[in-house]
Amino acid sequence: MAKISVSVMGHNEEKILPRCLESVKWADELVFIDCASSDGTAQAARRYTDKVFSRENDPNLNANKQFGIDKCSGDWILYLDPDEAVTDALRDEIKGTLDTPGAFSAFLLPRRNHYFGRWLEHGGKYPDEQLRLFKKGSASFPCRDVHERLSVRGEVGRLTAPLEHYPYADAADVVRKIDFYSSLKAGKFRGEGKPFPVFRGARRFFANYFIKAGFLDGRQGFAAAVTDLFGETLAFIKYLEKPV
Numbered sequence: 001m002a003k004i005s006v007s008v009m010g011h012n013e014e015k016i017l018p019r020c021l022e023s024v025k026w027a028d029e030l031v032f033i034d035c036a037s038s039d040g041t042a043q044a045a046r047r048y049t050d051k052v053f054s055r056e057n058d059p060n061l062n063a064n065k066q067f068g069i070d071k072c073s074g075d076w077i078l079y080l081d082p083d084e085a086v087t088d089a090l091r092d093e094i095k096g097t098l099d100t101p102g103a104f105s106a107f108l109l110p111r112r113n114h115y116f117g118r119w120l121e122h123g124g125k126y127p128d129e130q131l132r133l134f135k136k137g138s139a140s141f142p143c144r145d146v147h148e149r150l151s152v153r154g155e156v157g158r159l160t161a162p163l164e165h166y167p168y169a170d171a172a173d174v175v176r177k178i179d180f181y182s183s184l185k186a187g188k189f190r191g192e193g194k195p196f197p198v199f200r201g202a203r204r205f206f207a208n209y210f211i212k213a214g215f216l217d218g219r220q221g222f223a224a225a226v227t228d229l230f231g232e233t234l235a236f237i238k239y240l241e242k243p244v
Contacts, residue, residue: 004027004074004075005076005136009033010033010041011036014043018048022085024078027074027078031051033054033067034055035058059184065079066141079150083169086164087161087163089161094133105134105139105156106139107134109131110158110159110161111126111130111162112163112165113126114164114166116223118217123208130163138152182231182232186241187238
């Protein structure tokens, strides 16, 4: 039977981390990377595993993720963010699939995004496939960009049971994350000397809320579409600023 490792990394995730780690305590190995947390994140992780490692919090989060992946010893690796959780159905599907994975070296997982009490079925938020499960040695992050996907050597399959995602704990978390990611996005375009796509945010809002029927998800669907628009707008404003 294949040995399954789960890798999670986080920075100041004390409040939300237990939900994630509780959902994967069935794994053969659990590796957690604490990225210079100033709260009780590391202590929370140690309640689930003794394989807790510390490192600096690299702004390119994929460098932190790759560090965790390299610490895993299992035949297969499942990477998770602290704001995600594995459902029982997904756990069972993973175990059953890895008994006979066939020619696949990695698998895409459908992800359900939860916004303040509701998971979003429309507006481009589902199935939101994420490449997270892969055979050890067959995938890695290039670590060039924070939004890049794993680079896989081999065939990629698909699972059907969902991975749960809770991107924002509260309004303050929305502001904090938008501020962080908008800075990275503005810096990327400025650093590469590329013009910022001014109307991308507006186009995305129209496409997701109207064409992809985000309005069917009610108030949360509207909040999600506006949040995405605000993130793009803030990144554009930061792009226009002169670097200090």
